[in-house]
Amino acid sequence: MNELIAPAWKDHELLDCGNFEKLERFGNYTLIRPEPQAIWDRKLSEKEWKSIATARYVAKSSTAGDWDRFKDIKYPWTVKFDGEGFDIKFHLKFTAFKHVGVFPEQAANWNYLYQFLKNCGVPQPKVLNLFAYTGGASLAAKKAGSDIIHLDSVKQVVNWSRENMELSGLKDIRWVVEDALKFVLREARRGNKYNAIIMDPPSYGLGPTGERWKLEDDLNEMMKNVLSLLDEKSRCFIINTYSLNLSSLVLKNLVETNLGKINNADYGELCLSSKEEVSLPLGSYYRFNKF
Numbered sequence: 001m002n003e004l005i006a007p008a009w010k011d012h013e014l015l016d017c018g019n020f021e022k023l024e025r026f027g028n029y030t031l032i033r034p035e036p037q038a039i040w041d042r043k044l045s046e047k048e049w050k051s052i053a054t055a056r057y058v059a060k061s062s063t064a065g066d067w068d069r070f071k072d073i074k075y076p077w078t079v080k081f082d083g084e085g086f087d088i089k090f091h092l093k094f095t096a097f098k099h100v101g102v103f104p105e106q107a108a109n110w111n112y113l114y115q116f117l118k119n120c121g122v123p124q125p126k127v128l129n130l131f132a133y134t135g136g137a138s139l140a141a142k143k144a145g146s147d148i149i150h151l152d153s154v155k156q157v158v159n160w161s162r163e164n165m166e167l168s169g170l171k172d173i174r175w176v177v178e179d180a181l182k183f184v185l186r187e188a189r190r191g192n193k194y195n196a197i198i199m200d201p202p203s204y205g206l207g208p209t210g211e212r213w214k215l216e217d218d219l220n221e222m223m224k225n226v227l228s229l230l231d232e233k234s235r236c237f238i239i240n241t242y243s244l245n246l247s248s249l250v251l252k253n254l255v256e257t258n259l260g261k262i263n264n265a266d267y268g269e270l271c272l273s274s275k276e277e278v279s280l281p282l283g284s285y286y287r288f289n290k291f
Helices: 046-052 104-119 136-143 155-167 180-190 215-227 248-259
Strands: 002-005 012-018 021-026 029-034 055-059 065-069 077-082 087-092 126-130 147-152 174-177 196-199 204-206 212-214 235-241 266-273 279-290
Touching: 002 279, 087 136, 087 155, 104 136, 104 196, 104 235, 104 266, 104 279, 126 136, 126 180, 136 147, 136 155, 136 196, 147 155, 155 174, 180 215, 196 215, 212 215, 215 235, 215 248, 235 248, 248 266, 248 279
Parallel strands: 002 266, 029 055, 126 147, 126 196, 147 174, 196 235
Antiparallel strands: 012 021, 021 029, 055 065, 077 087, 204 212, 235 279, 266 279
16 A cells, blocks of 8 residues: 655645644645644644634534635635646635635646556547546546546536636536436446546535435445446546545455456555645545556
């Protein structure tokens, strides 16, 4: 198992973490947000955090909260990721769920996906991005010249992804607002195949017509069907989970139960490294490719 540290990028920096919070810079603004994994003491003092921070997320319940703004913010604001051979841009906004529109730790997977798609030998690879949120992986895939389907169950999030596509100078990503499992089951029945599939499933969720998703209950069925959609000759698979209950060995077992032993698999903890030289684990990942 590995510790996959996200590459450094100019518009993002994890400054410090601890006491169940993290201090991050996104472009010109520095935010304080909850982080359940950061159970240790922070390196900087509360006074230092407040002197740096632009805003702080304050939870009002287990599923919603608000932002205390300490300084003026031009809203929404833009950040840019310079990847390995490509660049993509994101509009960032405050949400009631502490997110701002990008998961910086995923940058390592954006590079991995882009490099596979550019070198797999398929002129226009087919890519499926499930639980796609605001589209970092979709943008990287489109930059590589793929035919990409971006699926999320929340229409507003898909609209946000479209903003990021246009901001990044791209077009022709195919948008799908649907329950992921329903879509995958239909694709499996049709016998459709993809060269790359990315999954970033939440611990809990609702589909557009009220379908309920619980990671531990539904992931096995989802994985069986998703893996059946992979092309046999040229394929790439990436999954991340943010549930504290699922290790990367669970993901490894799910893949190998369906596909057999994978010789070049890469799996472990997805991390950000702070300016104070602390590795912050943010989820489990498993990925492999073949071409």
